[in-house]
Amino acid sequence: MTRYLIRRLAQSILILFCVTVIVFLFINLAPGDPYTQRLDPSVSAEVREEMLQKMGYYDPVPIKYFKWIRDVFRGDFGYSIKYKKPVWDVICERLPNTVLMGAGALILSTAIAIPAGKTSATKRNSVFDYMGTVLSFIGISIPAFFFGLLLIKWLSFDLKIFPISGMVTVGAGYQGWDFIKDVAWHLVLPTVVLALLQTATLMRYTRSSMLEVFDHDYIRTARAKGLSEAVVVNKHAFKNALIPIITVLSMQIPTIFSGAVLTETIFVWPGIGRLSYTAILDRDYPLIMALLLMTTVIILLSNLIADLLYAVIDPRIRYE
Amino acid sequence: MSNILLETKDLRVCFKSDASVVRAADGVSFQVERGKVLGIVGESGSGKSVTSLSVMRLIPKPNGYIEGGQILFHGEDLLRKSEKEMRRIRGNKIAMIFQEPMSSLNPVFKIGEQLGEALKLHQGISGKENRRRCMEMLELVRIADPKKMLDRYPHELSGGMRQRVMIAMAILCDPELMIADEPTTALDVTIQAQILQLLRDLQKKREMSIMFITHDLGVIAEIADRVAVMYAGRIVEEAEVSTLLRSPLHPYTRGLIDAIPENYDPKFGFRSIPGMQPSAQNMPQGCSFAPRCAYACSECGRAVPELVEIQPGHTVRCILGGKGGM
Numbered sequence: 146m147t148r149y150l151i152r153r154l155a156q157s158i159l160i161l162f163c164v165t166v167i168v169f170l171f172i173n174l175a176p177g178d179p180y181t182q183r184l185d186p187s188v189s190a191e192v193r194e195e196m197l198q199k200m201g202y203y204d205p206v207p208i209k210y211f212k213w214i215r216d217v218f219r220g221d222f223g224y225s226i227k228y229k230k231p232v233w234d235v236i237c238e239r240l241p242n243t244v245l246m247g248a249g250a251l252i253l254s255t256a257i258a259i260p261a262g263k264t265s266a267t268k269r270n271s272v273f274d275y276m277g278t279v280l281s282f283i284g285i286s287i288p289a290f291f292f293g294l295l296l297i298k299w300l301s302f303d304l305k306i307f308p309i310s311g312m313v314t315v316g317a318g319y320q321g322w323d324f325i326k327d328v329a330w331h332l333v334l335p336t337v338v339l340a341l342l343q344t345a346t347l348m349r350y351t352r353s354s355m356l357e358v359f360d361h362d363y364i365r366t367a368r369a370k371g372l373s374e375a376v377v378v379n380k381h382a383f384k385n386a387l388i389p390i391i392t393v394l395s396m397q398i399p400t401i402f403s404g405a406v407l408t409e410t411i412f413v414w415p416g417i418g419r420l421s422y423t424a425i426l427d428r429d430y431p432l433i434m435a436l437l438l439m440t441t442v443i444i445l446l447s448n449l450i451a452d453l454l455y456a457v458i459d460p461r462i463r464y465e
Numbered sequence: 466m467s468n469i470l471l472e473t474k475d476l477r478v479c480f481k482s483d484a485s486v487v488r489a490a491d492g493v494s495f496q497v498e499r500g501k502v503l504g505i506v507g508e509s510g511s512g513k514s515v516t517s518l519s520v521m522r523l524i525p526k527p528n529g530y531i532e533g534g535q536i537l538f539h540g541e542d543l544l545r546k547s548e549k550e551m552r553r554i555r556g557n558k559i560a561m562i563f564q565e566p567m568s569s570l571n572p573v574f575k576i577g578e579q580l581g582e583a584l585k586l587h588q589g590i591s592g593k594e595n596r597r598r599c600m601e602m603l604e605l606v607r608i609a610d611p612k613k614m615l616d617r618y619p620h621e622l623s624g625g626m627r628q629r630v631m632i633a634m635a636i637l638c639d640p641e642l643m644i645a646d647e648p649t650t651a652l653d654v655t656i657q658a659q660i661l662q663l664l665r666d667l668q669k670k671r672e673m674s675i676m677f678i679t680h681d682l683g684v685i686a687e688i689a690d691r692v693a694v695m696y697a698g699r700i701v702e703e704a705e706v707s708t709l710l711r712s713p714l715h716p717y718t719r720g721l722i723d724a725i726p727e728n729y730d731p732k733f734g735f736r737s738i739p740g741m742q743p744s745a746q747n748m749p750q751g752c753s754f755a756p757r758c759a760y761a762c763s764e765c766g767r768a769v770p771e772l773v774e775i776q777p778g779h780t781v782r783c784i785l786g787g788k789g790g791m
Contacts, residue, residue, distance in 0.1 A: 270527075362563060363571040368523055369563075370583040370634070371556035384573045459573055460618040 149464035153452070157445040164441045165434070166210065172433055173206050179226045179428040200226070213434060222438075223431030227424070232435045236417070240402070242312060243409070243416030245328075247401030249336040254343035255394070261344075262351025267378055269356065277348060284345025293338045293411040300334065307334050310413035335412040339405050343397050350393045354386040361385070387458050395451035403440040467540065470674045471497040471520065471642055476534035478515050478524060487745040488532070489515040491698040494772075497642065502668060502675040504689030504706065506682055506721070510742055512698040513678045517644045520676070521561055522551050538642070557587040560635035564647035566627035570619035577615030580634050587638045602633040606663060625656035629663070636667060643668075644676045649684060661687055682721055686710055694718050697742055697753040700772065704779040714781040716758045752783070760785060 178197060201209060216223060222232040265277045301309040308314065312331050319327045358364065359382060367381040368374075404418025413419070417436065424432040456462045478490040490512040497503045507513045518524050519531055522543060536543040538559070543551065555561075563569045571579060580599040585591050590598060596615060603611035606629040619627060628648060635643055645664065649657040665688055668675050677688055685692050685706060693703040694717065702715040713719045720738035722728060729735060740757035743749055749756055755765040764784055772780045 362565050362568040365523060366563065366569045366631075366634075367571065369521055369555055369561040371552045371554070371586060372582065373552060381571050381574075385571070461572055461620045 146464055153449055157449065160445060161438075161441055165214065165438060168437050169210050169213070169434065170206065172428075172430060173209065175428075177428055178202055179430070213431070217438070222435040225429055225432045227427045227429045227432070232431050235420070235432060236435060236439070239415060239417050239420050242414060243404040243418065244401055246332060246335055246339060246409075246414060246416060247404065249332060250339035250343060250405075251394075251397055251401060253336060254340040254347055254397075257340075258344045258347035259351050259390070262348040263355055263378060263383065265348065265352040266355035266359065267374075274352075277352070281345035281348050284341045285349075287341070289338055289342060289405070289407045290411055292341060293334070293408060296334050296338060297411070307331075310411075312415055335408050335414050338412075339400075339408045343400075347390070347393050347397075350389050351386065354389045355382055358382045358385045384458065388455055391451050391454050391458070395447045395454075398447040398450075399440060399444045402443045403436070468498050469496050469537075470499045470539070471676070472535075472537040473516070473520070474535040474537070476516065476519060476536060477532040478512070478519050478529065479532045480529045482528070485746060489529075489698055489745060490519065492534070493695070493698075493700055494534075495693050495700060495703065497674050497676055498690075499641075499674055500668075500672040501690040502677055502688055504677045504679065504685040504692040505695060506679055506685050506692060507695035508680055508742055510697075510744075511695040513695050514646055516695070517561070517646050517676060517678050520644060521555055521559060522546075522548075523555075523561075553587070556583045556635075556640075557638045558640055559642045559644065560638070560640040561644040561646065562628070562631045562635050562648045564650050566624050566631055566648075566651060569631055570627055572619055574618075575615065576617050576619070576622075576630055580615070580630070580637060583634065584637050598637070599633075602637050603630070605636070605667070606630070606633045608633070624652055625660065628652060628656075628660055632660075632663065632667070636671065636673070639671065640673065642674045642676065644678070646678045647680070648677075650679070650681070657684070664688065682710070682725055683727070694721070697748065698745065699753065699769075699782065701754065701782045702780065703772075708776075708779055714775055714779065714786070715754075715783050716760055716785075717754050720757075 179200070179202070197203065201212065204212070213223065222236075224230070225232050225235050228235050261277055265274045268274055296307075297309055300306045308331050313319070313324070313327050314331075317327065355378075363385075364377060364382055367377045372381070402417065404416045404421065406418040406422050408414070409416045409418035410422055421433070421436045423429075424436060452464075456464060472495070474494050476490055476493040477488060480487045480489055493512065493516050495503065495505070505513045505516065515524065515529075520536055520538075520543065522531075524531060531544060534544070538554070543554070546554070570576075577596060577599055580602065581591075581595045584595055584598055599615060600611040603614050608614050608626065608629055614630070619630075622630065631648075648664070649660050652660060661684065664675065664677075667673065675688070677685070679685060689706045691703065692706045692709050693700045694709070694715065695701065696717050702709065702713065702718050704714075709718065710722065713722055717738070720736075723733075723736045724738065726735065738757055743753055743756065749766070751766040751768055752758070752761075752770055755761040758765070770782050770784045772782045773786060774780045775786055
């Protein structure tokens, strides 16, 4: 087990290295420089050249990469060109907002999808099952930006139940409990939009995984013992159905940290997703690299955690 | 007190498929006496497993359903019991073991957990006492080191071991009736013999009744007191096991006995019954065995023959009244 962990971690570091090289290369090959977007056109070309020189824009790519990775190893992710402060500080400012929304959506979708998927499977071909199927196909096929805009138009603009965008009411200056309520109120729509797709996917997986398990002989054994249907479904079947469910969940965990670009952009949510989007537009290289590094680490970690969870749930899976 | 523990009367079980309804068991009637073993023998698709599952009311829903008849356990009709009442009977008064020991245990729970569950449910015994009772049962089914066994997972055991665990699970609550659905089919021959021996010992010791389902007449000969032969959803012959093996009356039974490899006769070579069992979708008119029967006459196609008692305790479903089988 320890050996397996060490091997997996070593692999992860190698993957991480490859990812950083590739990403670094592509970003640097893209046309444009950090000042194309923001500098006043009246600034003279010489001044601009000098600024670019100073930040090492004309260094060869390998040198740039080397400088960057050297700093990363020292725990220094560089200085954001746009925000004029350490990249780490910029990310730390945004991260809680994204985690709030991502975790909210994941909890919401899991709380809905797993019971609904189970019910769909136990009452196969019932009205509930058909409704669930139709709804989840809608959930899977409707783009987040469209669903988001739909909700904004309907619930925020027409009915004025929820705020249109942002995370706090601008200029209200709420404190304490009022602040929490204000954020929660802003949180509802983006969370629902983000949760929709996750719910739909997770529900389909739960349903099909449960259905597959129902066909096994040990389910008949469990019934023959006299166990109630609830115990048969929730204990004997569900634990066996968990592996695909964990796989799907582990793919959704990175979203909690890396943010949902579309959802955050539509709702003007000050999170990591929107930060990544603007960082790319602004060619804020240090910020882009740090964000990508973070995302990669989280994806690798959640895969590792999923693999370890498989072994916890299914005793037949052992890592040597 | 009546000596009959379980009795089915005219049991009919159907399965719906897309277009048609198929009757898998058609008017099955038999009795299981207290402390006796009834063997039900037949080939795949003869309705023997379906019959056993209906006694537990575990016919796979929603496609399968019991169309009619009665299943009397202690004289009470199980078909009239609520699901809740049935749950108190399953695993408690009537226990079942299955054909596939490899897949009949839940792979993600420890043996101790899977065993103890029924005991906790039916007798409210938990904790240390539960573990002690489980260990006792494992010892009874001759598992070495039962204490260790409780903490193992099914995939760590061989097929024979798993079937022993299944048997331990079945007798844990001291059932009056055990339904054994081909419990030895998936095991190799030496293990088969051990499991049969074990079942027989347990049955004698605990005065349990067993409904033993198999396609193997050799196994029937070893374990059963009475035997019912099923063909295409109906019982075609029923008798004491020695009588049936010595003087079968139905041509089908005769064919089955001839097909036992031990009855190999150099004159005929290995014998088999020509043809195939008719599928339930296109059941022939009249006697369902007629198309394969060497003694069939035009009379056979007219109507399904009644079960007739030829000698006391020996019934047969054949218009020749047994003359064809001798």
